[in-house]
Amino acid sequence: MESNPMVKKPDLTTIKTFLLGGRSSYGMVFTVLLYMLLLAIGFVYLYPLLFMFVTSLKSPTDLLNPMVQWVPTSVYLGNYEKALRVLDYSTTLVSSILVSVLPSLITAAVCSLVGYGLARYRFTGKNILFGLILATFIIPAQNTVIPQMLMYKDLGLLGNILALILPAMFGQGYRSAIFILIFYQTFLSFPKVLEEAARLDGASDLRIFFQVALPAAAPAFIISIIFSTVWYWNETYLTVIFLEGGIQTLPMQLAKFTQAYENLYPPGMVNIFDRLNEAVKLAGTFLNILPLLVMYFLLQKWFVESVDRSGITGE
Amino acid sequence: MTERKPFRFRGIGLRTRESLYGYGFVFLWIIGFVVFTMVPLVQTFFFSLNQVTVTATGIDLRPVQWDNYSRALVTDPTFVGLLIEYVIETLVSVPIAIIFSLIIALFLNLNFKFKGFFRTIFFLPVVITSGPVIQELTAQGATSVPGVANMGAITEFLSTLPSYLSNPVEYLLTSFILILWFSGVQILIYLSSLQKIDKSVYEAASIDGASAWESFWKITLPSLSTTTIINAAYTIITLSHFSENKVIKYIYSQTYAVQGGIGYSSAMSFLYFFVLLLLLAVTFLVLSPRREQRR
Known part of the structure; x- marks a missing residue:
């Protein structure tokens, strides 16, 4: 994972020097890669929180329903009351x-x-x-x-x-x-x-x-x-x-x-x-x-x- | 009044005066260290050499020499197993935490849009990693890599491996996010070191024809070697002090158990402490010679 953004750059001479210290653009390929990686890691980071939040809004019937994964059928606040x-x-x-x-x-x-x-x-x-x-x-x-x-x-x-x-x-x-x-x-x-x-x-x-x-x-x-x-x-x-x-x-x-x-x-x-x-x-x-x-x-x-x-x- | 003060101390010499004031500033801490750390530490060690029974009037001590230690290491069926598990899990977690925090720090050191947004996400775990919260999340399976740990092929593959290999892998899959969550402060430490590296070194290197790839390995990494040792030590210590750590939970449960008692749990605490120090020493030895070579 670490090497990916770095490996890309030798064949894109324009962005070579900017990777670690520059302030102009990094080039399209690197930027896309960067955001993809950031989004992936960000999702992994947030996954437990999202899971927790979504599950906490599920009603008992939603919990038992295997079709309901990420979107509860309705926002159920009973769990919070309890x-x-x-x-x-x-x-x-x-x-x-x-x-x-x-x-x-x-x-x-x-x-x-x-x-x-x-x-x-x-x-x-x-x-x-x-x-x-x-x-x-x-x-x-x-x-x-x-x-x-x-x-x-x-x-x-x-x-x-x-x-x-x-x-x-x-x-x-x-x-x-x-x-x-x-x-x-x-x-x-x-x-x-x-x-x-x-x-x-x-x-x-x-x-x-x-x-x-x-x-x-x-x-x-x-x-x-x-x-x-x-x-x-x-x-x-x-x-x-x-x-x-x-x-x-x-x-x-x-x-x-x-x-x-x-x-x-x-x-x-x-x-x-x-x-x-x-x-x-x-x-x-x-x-x-x-x-x-x-x-x-x-x-x-x-x-x-x-x-x-x-x-x-x-x- | 205040004007005369510095001169009054001239009589005992500037150096002595400075020392006295210095001690004055750290005086509180020294008392605190003796009362809240040193004396309890020595006392715990003393307990570990005794059979301790709590009575209505106080505590009853019966010297048993090193019996508690030999019991923990030889007789107790769980303690050594938990200790080994802890060592393996720590050795698996530390490199991952280090590499990930380094990657994220390198990313956050770049300039790009929505940097603030991503920064907010990556530091979020610093705020929420408490024992009970983690325990609930782990119990509900929220800390494993989404989808991977439950895939049939992987569980199938793991069952073919010997347990000393499959256990760390399984730990890795089920606790991957947890390991990442313990990297928040390490990211901060890496970021601050990255920002301290002199920009002109990179400029000089690129003028000499070094690619960014080369300057990463030849400039960035070597300048981070001390930071890496600090981060590794920090990771080990945080993981070892975490209240959901199995060894800590076992020691805690033995404190109040009929079979265990304060003496026995104190002995285990010291064995655990010793292993922790050993891990720190090994980390230090592994990470510091590399620095010598690169410089």
């Missing part, structure tokens, strides 16, 4: 937002501090510190989770959102290492001149950080908060262990969808059309990612342009 009830949507949505936004705000704040310290100050042991930061990214959660859980249990924090906020406050939030590196790269790329000028004017280090460095790092903040929110939203391993019995997030509720469904609609009690089927499950799944999709389409320029705005690479 899924909304099963997921206890309004409550879980609010707690999901809290559980993902609060820790990510704190993570971004703390990581900016650490990243600034690493980028602007020379001190011994910095390389060790980088190694340890990388280690926090590599160490699997299950290697630390049980003592953490026991600690929270002693503190009475299980089921409390503080169990996620506390590590974030000390820079140990979910995937904090990546955000530290983002801030490190960002601050490293700034010229030091402004900060030195402020220092000559007698500003203290903390004041320089807050008034000179931080405002310039706004893009890094937005990117960190967005990614952190998404990752916290989608994280289920830790949330299940720390929050179970207390706050219910959307993914947690989705994970036990079958059980919750059968509590609401006991299998023996309801007629065959109200039994749990894949359409209801996929409606639940779709409701689960809907807030993220909305956020993505509102903020997509930040997702896709984050490359240009901060050194997201962890070099």
Whole structure:
């Protein structure tokens, strides 16, 4: 697949030089190939989403009808009504937002501090510190989770959102290492001149950080908060262990969808059309990612342009 | 007040002052690392050397030395199998994720119409890959290559292969989209490296008569070698931390099982961690000598 667009070009001398760096046309053959490949890959990417969305609109009769593949006979919203009830949507949505936004705000704040310290100050042991930061990214959660859980249990924090906020406050939030590196790269790329000028004017280090460095790092903040929110939203391993019995997030509720469904609609009690089927499950799944999709389409320029705005690479 | 501050520290030397402020900025993180990572890690290791029973008052420890480890590796019928499966699946997924994210990044680095539209599609998975969502989609068969995995000829062909060959192929067919979905961040990382390559190098090469094909292999790929290592490591780590990972699910289920317990699951966690490190080391070794040759 990779070689196709490239192989084509030696016999089309005009487009040779433009393939990797030019800004004029690539030639007809290459353009057609490019769009075909893009459409193919794009379809493969979107296939699960399309499948999910279409299936979630199917009525029970459509599901059983083998003739109905991609176009339901009618738009049936009953699956969504059920899924909304099963997921206890309004409550879980609010707690999901809290559980993902609060820790990510704190993570971004703390990581900016650490990243600034690493980028602007020379001190011994910095390389060790980088190694340890990388280690926090590599160490699997299950290697630390049980003592953490026991600690929270002693503190009475299980089921409390503080169990996620506390590590974030000390820079140990979910995937904090990546955000530290983002801030490190960002601050490293700034010229030091402004900060030195402020220092000559007698500003203290903390004041320089807050008034000179931080405002310039706004893009890094937005990117960190967005990614952190998404990752916290989608994280289920830790949330299940720390929050179970207390706050219910959307993914947690989705994970036990079958059980919750059968509590609401006991299998023996309801007629065959109200039994749990894949359409209801996929409606639940779709409701689960809907807030993220909305956020993505509102903020997509930040997702896709984050490359240009901060050194997201962890070099 | 603020004016005097820098001068007050002059007495202890600029270098020391700088160090102190530096430590000040990373101080929170160091405390957090000790409390939330290092101590729990050591404690988990300690648990793994014990038979741990949870009682009403707390936890009961009975030292068993390396018994938990030998049990996981020798006695347990499932753990080693799952571990091998995980290694094979990771080794299959990583090259695919890398190649695809590179191709897509190369595409997105070009200029064409509707680029924004395609970019939106390719980054979409970053937003939606959570354990339960993936689990539902896989359960409904939405993550296999459309139409391919269910084709009679292919299942027929697979059944003729020995299982150590057919399992990875089957995994590939049923989880192909999943592997692609895990490439979102990698595309971003590749794109940013592509944009950092100096355009004038390409111009110089084309003046010297190099075709775009040649400059791709001689300029683009070599400059991406570090990025490829980062991306491979990132892919391995994300796949290994994913909450639907079978090994993780097994370890989790054993934590609360009567037969298992905290001690046993801690031992398995460390074995898993060790395998993960091994995979990272192998990836690093495989990918870095190539860089030496090309440069």
